[in-house]
Amino acid sequence: MNRQQLLEQIKAKQSFLCIGLDxxxxxxxxxxxxxxxxxxxxxxxxxxxxxxxxxxxxxxxAFYESRGVKGWQSLIRTWQYIPETCFSIADAxxxxxxxxxxxxxxxxFDERSGGMSFDALxxxxxxGNDSVTPFLKFKDKWVILLALTSNPGSRDFQxxxxxxxxxxxxxxxxxxxxxxxxxxxxxxGATQGEAFATIRKHAPDHFLLVPGIGVQGGNLQEVCxxxxxxxxxxxxNSSRAIIYASNGKDFAERAREEALKIQQEMAGELGxxxxx
Amino acid sequence: MNRQQLLEQIKAKQSFLCIGLDxxxxxxxxxxxxxxxxxxxxxxxxxxxxxxxxxxxxxxxAFYESRGVKGWQSLIRTWQYIPETCFSIADAxxxxxxxxxxxxxxxxFDERSGGMSFDALxxxxxxGNDSVTPFLKFKDKWVILLALTSNPGSRDFQxxxxxxxxxxxxxxxxxxxxxxxxxxxxxxGATQGEAFATIRKHAPDHFLLVPGIGVQGGNLQEVCxxxxxxxxxxxxNSSRAIIYASNGKDFAERAREEALKIQQEMAGELGxxxxx
Numbered sequence: 001m002n003r004q005q006l007l008e009q010i011k012a013k014q015s016f017l018c019i020g021l022d023x024x025x026x027x028x029x030x031x032x033x034x035x036x037x038x039x040x041x042x043x044x045x046x047x048x049x050x051x052x053x054x055x056x057x058x059x060x061x062a063f064y065e066s067r068g069v070k071g072w073q074s075l076i077r078t079w080q081y082i083p084e085t086c087f088s089i090a091d092a093x094x095x096x097x098x099x100x101x102x103x104x105x106x107x108x109f110d111e112r113s114g115g116m117s118f119d120a121l122x123x124x125x126x127x128g129n130d131s132v133t134p135f136l137k138f139k140d141k142w143v144i145l146l147a148l149t150s151n152p153g154s155r156d157f158q159x160x161x162x163x164x165x166x167x168x169x170x171x172x173x174x175x176x177x178x179x180x181x182x183x184x185x186x187x188x189g190a191t192q193g194e195a196f197a198t199i200r201k202h203a204p205d206h207f208l209l210v211p212g213i214g215v216q217g218g219n220l221q222e223v224c225x226x227x228x229x230x231x232x233x234x235x236x237n238s239s240r241a242i243i244y245a246s247n248g249k250d251f252a253e254r255a256r257e258e259a260l261k262i263q264q265e266m267a268g269e270l271g272x273x274x275x276x
Numbered sequence: 277m278n279r280q281q282l283l284e285q286i287k288a289k290q291s292f293l294c295i296g297l298d299x300x301x302x303x304x305x306x307x308x309x310x311x312x313x314x315x316x317x318x319x320x321x322x323x324x325x326x327x328x329x330x331x332x333x334x335x336x337x338a339f340y341e342s343r344g345v346k347g348w349q350s351l352i353r354t355w356q357y358i359p360e361t362c363f364s365i366a367d368a369x370x371x372x373x374x375x376x377x378x379x380x381x382x383x384x385f386d387e388r389s390g391g392m393s394f395d396a397l398x399x400x401x402x403x404g405n406d407s408v409t410p411f412l413k414f415k416d417k418w419v420i421l422l423a424l425t426s427n428p429g430s431r432d433f434q435x436x437x438x439x440x441x442x443x444x445x446x447x448x449x450x451x452x453x454x455x456x457x458x459x460x461x462x463x464x465g466a467t468q469g470e471a472f473a474t475i476r477k478h479a480p481d482h483f484l485l486v487p488g489i490g491v492q493g494g495n496l497q498e499v500c501x502x503x504x505x506x507x508x509x510x511x512x513n514s515s516r517a518i519i520y521a522s523n524g525k526d527f528a529e530r531a532r533e534e535a536l537k538i539q540q541e542m543a544g545e546l547g548x549x550x551x552x
Contacts, residue, residue: 022376062372062379068391071383072348093372095400096338097427097492100298103338107347115344124371126402126422128429146402151373153404156450157443162436167443174432216373 001087001119002140003182006207007231009055009085014267014276016232017259018056018089018209020239021046021078022063029247039067039074042251044081046243049252053263056087056235058209079116087235089144089209090118098130109138120144122187122209125171129178136179143184145175147199150189150212168195172202181205188227190218190236196226207233213262214241220262224269232275238262277363277395278416279458282483283507285331285361290543290552292508293535294332294365294485296515297322297354298339305523315343315350318527320357322519325528329535332363332511334485355392363511365420365485366394374406385414396420398463398485401447405454412455419460421451423475426465426488444471448478457481464503466494466512472502483509489538490517496538500545508551514538 001009010016021043025033028042035041047057059078064071082088094104107114108121120142123132135143148158148168158168165173175184181203188199190212199208208227212218213236220236227234242262246254270276277285286292297319301309304318311317323333335354340347358364370380383390384397396418399408411419424434424444434444441449451460457479464475466488475484484503488494489512496512503510518538522530546552 024379060372060376060379062370062376062383065383066379066386066389068352068383068389069345069348071390072345076344093400093403094338094369096336096369097425097429100336100338103300103336103342107338107341107344110342113342113344114347124369124400124402126400126433127369127425127427128432128434130427130429132429149373149403151403151406153373153406153408156404157402157446158404160438160443160446162438162443167433167436167438170433170436 006055006087009087010232010270011276013052013055013263014270015053015055015263016234016236016266017054017262018058018235018237019046019050019054019242019259020091020211020237021057021059021243022239023243024063025067027244027247029249029251031249037070037074037077039064039071040077043078045252046255047081049256050259051083051086053256053259054086056089057082058089058091058237060091076115079118087120088118089120089122090116091122093122093124093146095124095127095131097127098134101131101134105135105138109141120185122146125175132175133178136183141183143179144209145171145184145186147171147186148188148192148195150191150216150218154189169198169202172199176203181207185209187211190223191216193222194226196223200227200229204229207235209235209237211237214238220265228269228273230273232270282331282363285363286508287552289328289331290546291329291331291539292510292512292542293330293538294334294511294513295322295326295330295518295535296367296487296513297333297335297519298515299519300339301343303520303523305525305527307525313346313350313353315340315347316353319354321528322531323357325532326535327359327362329532329539330362332365333358334365334367334513336367352391355394363396364394365396365398366392367398369398369400369422371400371403371407373403374410377407377410381411381414385417396461398422401451408451409454412459417459419455420485421447421460421462423447423462424464424468424471426467426492426494430465445474445478448475452479457483461485463487466499467492469498470502472499476503476505480505483511485511485513487513489514496541504545504549506549508546508549
């Protein structure tokens, strides 16, 4: 999915919600355990109940890998089930030397190779240029590079002063030379508040993937105030608050209710900037 | 495998060689393609031919993930086949917020969960403390944290001056507070030459995992001169130069010859420090 198509979805759905499919076998409703692939069954019902309210789905690969081969199967089935009207993100935080990153690109972008073709992959920047650029060779595919994450550990290195700026600013500046706002986004945690203004100085046009709303404590309106640009420029992720809204038979219905609340708030924000 | 057991293996085998199983379906001998799982068959024959000459095997997960479900199966079979006398490293460069890193730990350390129980996992430091420490809760398991990697992109961020030191030094200092030399190692590329002296200032006792010998241009003797400590303190990895020494029927035999050359050089180095 290219930038123009993503923007059309945002306008059509009046939403920039990304739903994180961090699906944990110990948290899903018990009755699903009778299905052959409970993880996929859960995701399927969540997607069926919410696909018109969100513009993206983001399975985090850790939850699938933790179940070995059957988890990887659930991940592939989930990718297959995500409708074409939704942007698909493999939240895998990969990155390695050049020839190895090429292999990761095949895993997540090349269906003939790894069985999946996500629109985007999250990538860690520590190894630099040649660990990131192999992912940018795929048409209409995106790198979503970690810049300033939502967790407490983000303070350890990302906020370190490096010369006249902090490390995450150096990451943005260098990465701006590797990709464009048509094939690269940045991860910026919703918990980072006023840092969004700094991010926008370095990356005024890029889309930002924003985790950390909900359980981690981030606030939607604050993120929009500092982080929105004229094309919206935000994909705001919510995982646990939506997918685990209930652990009964009504889990998908309750997930829809939670997603709807956020979508309505987002419609208001999109109205403020005149995009809808 | 704990540090004492690793050291015993190094002495017994007179080797600190790690063989990287970066197994690429397009590079293995053609006759193997007739096997049900050519990737595993290749690894099995490489391991059978070299396990007495090396102390560790390191499959890089990217090569397995690029083949989807069947690749993940090959990875699990490979882990199962690595003998107990060899330290096993999943070179996966993972790392995510706390609850997600716990899932990655289950994937690679908990056989009941993900089907594998590697001795060690490579981890990327960018997300800080809570992305690394969940892996340290497993007894006799190791985090091998990226410090200064072997690739050209290592210059982009790892060598950035941050205050009075460079970023990789800050990573070492912080990480020294998260783990110990009994459960943490650091990745330092063989191409980094004199930087080993700086690494040893910050981490005199830790083992270092050193990729980049051979195809990437690193030199064994130089690494030993600057990087060895009294317990050897090095696991030096070679991948392509060993496993692709031949692409004919003699590939395993030729891999053994290459491994033997390195092992003999290593025995000399261990003799110099009086460890054998």
